[in-house]
Amino acid sequence: MRTGAARGHEGYYHETAFYGGDADFQDLVVPFLDEGVSAGEPVLVACGAVNERLVRDRVADPSGVRFLPGADQYARPTETVLEYRKLFAEYAGVAQIRVVGDVPHPGTGAPWDWWSRYEAAVNDLFAEFPLWGLCPYDLRTTSADVLADVLRAHPRVAGAGGHLVNPDYRETWTWPRACPDPLETGHPLVDLLDPSPAEARHAVSAACVATRLTRDELDDIVYAASEAVTNALTHGKPPARLRVWADGARVVVAVSDRGEGPTSPAAGLVPTERTTTAGLGLWLTHRTCREVSLGRDENGFTIRLAVGG
Numbered sequence: 001m002r003t004g005a006a007r008g009h010e011g012y013y014h015e016t017a018f019y020g021g022d023a024d025f026q027d028l029v030v031p032f033l034d035e036g037v038s039a040g041e042p043v044l045v046a047c048g049a050v051n052e053r054l055v056r057d058r059v060a061d062p063s064g065v066r067f068l069p070g071a072d073q074y075a076r077p078t079e080t081v082l083e084y085r086k087l088f089a090e091y092a093g094v095a096q097i098r099v100v101g102d103v104p105h106p107g108t109g110a111p112w113d114w115w116s117r118y119e120a121a122v123n124d125l126f127a128e129f130p131l132w133g134l135c136p137y138d139l140r141t142t143s144a145d146v147l148a149d150v151l152r153a154h155p156r157v158a159g160a161g162g163h164l165v166n167p168d169y170r171e172t173w174t175w176p177r178a179c180p181d182p183l184e185t186g187h188p189l190v191d192l193l194d195p196s197p198a199e200a201r202h203a204v205s206a207a208c209v210a211t212r213l214t215r216d217e218l219d220d221i222v223y224a225a226s227e228a229v230t231n232a233l234t235h236g237k238p239p240a241r242l243r244v245w246a247d248g249a250r251v252v253v254a255v256s257d258r259g260e261g262p263t264s265p266a267a268g269l270v271p272t273e274r275t276t277t278a279g280l281g282l283w284l285t286h287r288t289c290r291e292v293s294l295g296r297d298e299n300g301f302t303i304r305l306a307v308g309g
Contacts, residue, residue: 002096002130003039004032005156005163011127015163016154017136018147022054025136028158029100030058032134036098037064042091046070046101048108051136055100072104077118077269078286081125088129100134107141112149113176113293114269114286119153120173121266134158149176173265178295178302181252183245190244200229200242200255207244208251217307220288221251224305227281228255235259236301250308261294261301268292 006013019025033055036043045055046068056062068087074080091097103119104110119135126133137150151157151168158164189207192199204225208218225242232240236257245252261267268282286292291306 002132003041004035004132006096006132011131012123012129013132013156014123014126014154015132015134015156015158016150016166017134017158018139018142019136020139022050025051025138026054026058028136029055029134032098032158033065033100034060036096036132037061039096042066042094042097044068044087044097044099044101046099048072048102051102070102071115072102072108072110076287077114078283080118081122081269084126088126088131091129094130096130096132098132098134100136103135103137105137105142105146107138107143107146111291111293112146113179113291113295116146116149116153116176117265117267117294118269119150121264121269123153123155124264125266125270173263175261175294175296175301178297178304179293181245181254181304181306183247183250183252184243184254186245188243188245190242192242193239194233195229195240195242197226197230197233201226203242204244204251204253207246210248211246211251211308212249213251213308217251221253221305221307223281224285224289224292224307225253225255227285228253228303228305231255231282231303232257232259236261250306253305254302255305256300256302258300261296267294 017028019028033043043064044066048070052067059065071080088097104115105112152170154166155169156163157166190203192203201222204222229242232255236259241256243254268286271280271283289305289307290309293304295302
């Protein structure tokens with residue numbers, strides 16, 4: 001029998017919460033954790049150093065809490081999904097697992113696009129587990145745009161009023177508007193229509209000659225560009241367009257087509273074999289590039305890839 005607000009719920013009970021100070025954070029999460037420990041449930045905390053300390057200072061029985069690396073330690077949501085799925089599987093047969101986790105965002109120095117998709121995708125990716133997840137966001141560091149995305153991704157909101165159904169939650173995912181990288185204010189070094197994957201690899205390699213990328217970074221962006229072009233040619237609507245920008249330390253590749261793009265926020269966050277091309281490649285791209293963003297505008301769908309920094 002699941003305890004608390006999740007009693008009778010099947011699958012992932014996914015909540016967000018908002019706080020404006022350290023005491024607010026403790027008031028939100030400590031009762032949630034203490035209740036789980038008292039009920040004998042697995043209780044997990046995956047927060048940054050500051051919030052972990054706040055939990056340790058106030059929770060009634062720290063020995064009943066399993067402290068994990070925060071999601072920011074994994075750097076990418078692909079690794080977070082992999083590690084968390086393995087972790088939750090360790091508790092097969094329990095009635096409920098409680099977890100509090102910080103999610104990286106621009107206010108903590110992380111790119112938001114893929115973490116925004118992570119927050120929406122885990123509603124399905126963790127649905128097989130009896131999980132009660134609480135994702136608190138600091139109002140001092142979280143922008144209004146990020147907060148709006150957070151509300152769209154969480155079915156419930158916790159706060160002083162209790163555990164409430166979130167009226168802003170959206171079951172249907174829509175891609176955010178494609179957001180150009182700051183490097184794109186300059187003229188692209190490469191601008192090709194309908195290149196073959198081999199032509200894409202050659203063009204990106206040539207554009208990187210004058211950069212200070214490591215060998216691994218060069219290999220990663222060449223591979224990622226090839227996979228993105230393959231995906232656009234196979235699943236998108238023509239024309240496929242490849243553009244590349246670079247300065248001495250960083251390279252950005254944008255691949256666009258006139259199609260709608262994938263239909264799920266999980267695209268690229270987990271491997272898939274449902275397509276004969278680009279399903280695994282998009283996932284590997286998310287695991288190697290420094291940043292990957294997906295979005296739509298009036299001209300179609302664009303994937304942006306960045307390495308270096």
